[in-house]
Amino acid sequence: MITRLLSGDRPGSPILAIVLLAIFLCLAFAPFLFPGTRSLETAARICIFIVLVASYDLLLGYTGIVSFAHTMFFGIGAYGVAIAISAWGPSFTSILVGGAAGVALTMVLALLIGLFSLRVRAIFFAMVTLAVASAFAVLVSQMSWLTGGEDGLNYAIPGVFKPATKLMDGRLFGVRLDGKLLLYYFVFVSSLVLFLVMLRMVNSPFGRVLQAVRENAFRAEAIGYRVVVYRTAATVLSASMAALAGVLIAVWLRYTGPATTLSFEIMIDILLMVVIGGMGTMYGAVIGATLFILAQTYLQNLMGAASDATSAIPLLPDLLDPGRWLLWLGVLFILSVYFFPTGIVGRLRGRAA
Amino acid sequence: MSEHPVLETRDLTIRFGGHVAVDAVSATFARGSLTAIVGPNGAGKTTYFNLISGQLPATRGQVLLNGEDITRLGVAERTRRGIGRAFQLTNLFPNLTVRENVRLVVQAKANRGFDLFSMAARHTELIEKADHVLAQVQLDDVADQKVAFLSHGNQRKLEVALLIALDPDVLMFDEPTAGMSVDEVPVILDLITAMKADPGRTILLVEHKMDVIRSLADRIMVLHNGQLVADGDPAEVIASPIVQQAYLGVEAEDA
Structure with a gap:
């Protein structure tokens, strides 16, 4: 049963299995294990980014395509919901229609980019995606009548998801059963389903062709696979998944703006998460997203504490100043790439084999 | 015709x-x-x-x-x-296993490439076909190895195996024995002779x-x-x- 859900893709290392199970359980029971708004924010963000990073891994790790337009698709999904709700009010119909429109636009755009540019060399494809994504970001910030420009859009979400909505009287393990809790589980279950669907895709006959294309496109063509078609299909699928992740973040945050969806920083973050976790493994997305977002959220606190604790020692407190967290994140990244060139998952699997 | x-x-x-x-x-x-x-x-x-x-x-x-x-x-x-072709310079999928290399060809032949939601590992008929081809070229004992770790001679054999799996009407061999040691050459030649025996093949x-x-x-x-x-x-x-x-x-x- 579990094997079937995981599409036969076993973690392949006892340590990895334990870590994945721990992450799954922590996310599944996050509202009860880690009460508090901030930790729930973090948990939901991890769920959504697992989907986003896994969809990028489908492209980068499995098919060997470098794209910088992934946040654009993420943003289109989010803006679809945001604009629909702003126009028609906070209903599930708005979410559904807006989300569907976003995914549809994403598919068309990804198809066009794919067909026009996947024939050329990989570096040109990367440049084309970068150009299109930058142009799109400018467009979004200019069309403020529709998108709210740089300020983005604030909106309400359907009533059942509001924190003020009481689902039941009383508490469960000391946690109020409110709309926020329901919303978290909506995000969690959606993310889980999307992740499992992608896990199935990479282990399907189609997924095997993608790996063949990554390994040797020339030979893949010579055994009868039309490489351009497969690359384009992978681009469209990956982009659609990113758009669905965008739908989730739009509903969760009740806000959509360039900084939360379209920024180039998020694109770089996604890239780092894939590489740290391990390219072409899917589970790498889980580990990469979890570690990175935890670091992003809590490294500053940790450093603040460390800085205070070492205040008696010269130089050290300055180095550990919370303002320098990006520096340390950079150092962590360089070390992890140096010591785990195949990512954490690749490393763990290599050790088990 | x-x-x-x-x-x-x-x-x-x-x-x-x-x-x-x-x-x-x-x-x-x-x-x-x-x-x-x-x-x-x-x-x-x-x-x-x-x-x-x-x-x-x-x-x-x-x-x-x-x-x-x-x-x-x-x-x-x-x-x-x-039209099937074996290449002069070995041209395989280096980070996949030997079996997976052949299985991909069998899968292409069966036209299953756009099957997105079934598990590849459950298509046992494709795997069995691949194993059958591997036995023909005497690579069955290294089926689970990564191609990158294979000896040159075995890579040449796999190159021919891919062509056998493709089962084309026209087979093109570009120096199939190039760089092979003397004792490995007969294996390849026997394979080509066997294929030649089929009157449908050119x-x-x-x-x-x-x-x-x-x-x-x-x-x-x-x-x-x-x-x-x-x-x-x-x-x-x-x-x-x-x-x-x-x-x-x-x-x-x-x-």
Whole structure:
């Protein structure tokens, strides 16, 4: 049963299995294990980014395509919901229609980019995606009548998801059963389903062709696979998944703006998460997203504490100043790439084999 | 069907800038024949292969498969129609297992590439077919190894295995025994002989070893500077003065 859900893709290392199970359980029971708004924010963000990073891994790790337009698709999904709700009010119909429109636009755009540019060399494809994504970001910030420009859009979400909505009287393990809790589980279950669907895709006959294309496109063509078609299909699928992740973040945050969806920083973050976790493994997305977002959220606190604790020692407190967290994140990244060139998952699997 | 030769090239030409690599080569290949293509390095043998299998676009001329013009078709489409090719430089999927390499070919043949939601590991019929091919080339004991870790000789065998799995009408071998140790060569030759025994298959073979050509070929084509300079019965072609002198002299004595 579990094997079937995981599409036969076993973690392949006892340590990895334990870590994945721990992450799954922590996310599944996050509202009860880690009460508090901030930790729930973090948990939901991890769920959504697992989907986003896994969809990028489908492209980068499995098919060997470098794209910088992934946040654009993420943003289109989010803006679809945001604009629909702003126009028609906070209903599930708005979410559904807006989300569907976003995914549809994403598919068309990804198809066009794919067909026009996947024939050329990989570096040109990367440049084309970068150009299109930058142009799109400018467009979004200019069309403020529709998108709210740089300020983005604030909106309400359907009533059942509001924190003020009481689902039941009383508490469960000391946690109020409110709309926020329901919303978290909506995000969690959606993310889980999307992740499992992608896990199935990479282990399907189609997924095997993608790996063949990554390994040797020339030979893949010579055994009868039309490489351009497969690359384009992978681009469209990956982009659609990113758009669905965008739908989730739009509903969760009740806000959509360039900084939360379209920024180039998020694109770089996604890239780092894939590489740290391990390219072409899917589970790498889980580990990469979890570690990175935890670091992003809590490294500053940790450093603040460390800085205070070492205040008696010269130089050290300055180095550990919370303002320098990006520096340390950079150092962590360089070390992890140096010591785990195949990512954490690749490393763990290599050790088990 | 039978009024057409399986494969035909008409006036087939490719020009790179001022250099004509293959120059107006016209030839027909009958079903069930094995044609050896010989010539010195740079004569255009591999380029001629690339034009037939579609890796290079012809500047002029046509390629016909069963009488149908396939000159404008891409590599994958030609493969699907029955042109299979083994490459001179080993050209495999290095980070996948030996079995997966063959399985991918079987899967392409079964047209399952766009099956997105089933598990590849559950298509046991494809895996069994792959294993059957691996047994034929004696690679079954290394089936789970990554191709990158395989010896050169075994990689050459796998190259042939992919072609067997593809099961095409036209098989093109580009120096299948190049760089192999002496004791490994017979395995490959036996495989080619076995394939030749099937009257439905048409084989094109680029090869330097004269003993191999003598024992296998029904016909020899000689290319020189991109032109077809001799074409016919092996004994006659080998005996012709131009061939003796220019290309085969030394090798013929060896054999």
